[in-house]
Amino acid sequence: MTREAARVQRRSGIALWRQIADRIRLAIGAGEFSERLPPEVDLAERFGVNRHTVRSAISALVQEGVLRAEQGRGTFIERKRKLAYPIGARTRFSEGLQGQTRDRRGILLAHEVVEADQTTIEALGLSEGATVVRLETLSEADGRPISRATSFFPAHRFGNIEGHYAETGSITSALKAYGVPDYFRRSTVISARHASDADLADLKLSPGAIVLVTVYVNVDPDGKPVQFSETRFAADVVELSVS
Template identity: 40%
Template sequence: MRDSSDKTPIWKAIANAVRGDLAEGRYAVGDKLPTEAALADRFGVNRHTVRHGISVLVEEGLVRTRRGAGVFVAATPTDYPIGNRVRFHENLIAAGRRPEKRMLALDERAATIGEAQALQIEAGDPVCAYHGLSLADGQPIAVFESLFPLLRLPRITSALSETSSVTQALGIAGIDDYTRASTRLTAVRATATQALLLQVSEGDPLLRSSSMNQCAAGAPVEYGRTWFAGDRITLTL
């Protein structure tokens, strides 16, 4: 494979070869690459050398590894515009991706002091907590938790249990239109649970969006926090 004039390391040559396969479109997004053992056999090298090459592609964001499963072609980051009307589904559909929302938990409880302050209610007032996972093309994009004031929206819990769409649920609950009153963004590190749900590594940076939506009358109807996988989403203002 190598002649005397070839001074590029084997691991780099392997990275280039696999990157070339990806560029040629031999694999689609989500496809599984040959196993490390198979690649090592094909190139006639040790598995560690293959791993070194693949690690380059991981750094570049081209592929993603899943222990026990294999190496998979990663998706390209999605642009996600933010304005005063933010609708997750519509944004992703506009970007040509297939959105999906998975409910993780839906329950009613008492608001904490901070939550009460955000929703302009009294601490201890009942709220509806909607915890879920957002995906695009089957790949997890964000985890979110939305809080709704139950005293203003008594039927929101049952509405959410019927439709996963927040917009529709608010409509059922009597809110025909709402606008984003504020959005705050920070970068945080993924907790173990968040990392698990988003299929990233613990400690990886997440983009945390804290937002407040209000009805036409100006009363807060939703206090939402969303943690985006930083390497799969780019928020644009």
């Protein structure tokens, strides 16, 4: 949609190879190169840098799984389109990617019962000193990590939710086990930032990658808050769709 300025910025604190890697990834997402990347020499000229700098960028994208280089033949695109993740009153991870992927699952990374901090108390409508179950989870689609979430559930109502989640890999199923037949999203706040070290590792991103962050509250049919959560999506793989 927007025609990109070709030049790249020097001494900006972002290495040229990283700027170029970001641009190539973006261009691929926009469907710019159909199948094969232009030769390194052409790209170098296009970005106004040395061929070796382009090679560093390509090598990073190969590491990421976006490109595949073959000596003598060329450099080819391995993964193309972004996944569209819908957000609305009935957002669920499992329903979210209907038809876009085959295999989906949620993985429990860690869990803990803690005293709720001020933010969580307000979000879940708890009283001072209440405890919550914290779940650290990772969601995968087709074996590729998609999102990383930190969720809080009131401990008095969802005492052992980590067990149900670990078993089923689904928040929807885990809540059902506690007699919550259905739930709705009350609010979502979306922001973007550079990924933290931990998220980089879990989402298998390269340093400097961007994450889309959604902070939200889910409520049961009576309007009672059941879940307060922050989810981080890899911005180069996922886009959010509000309907």
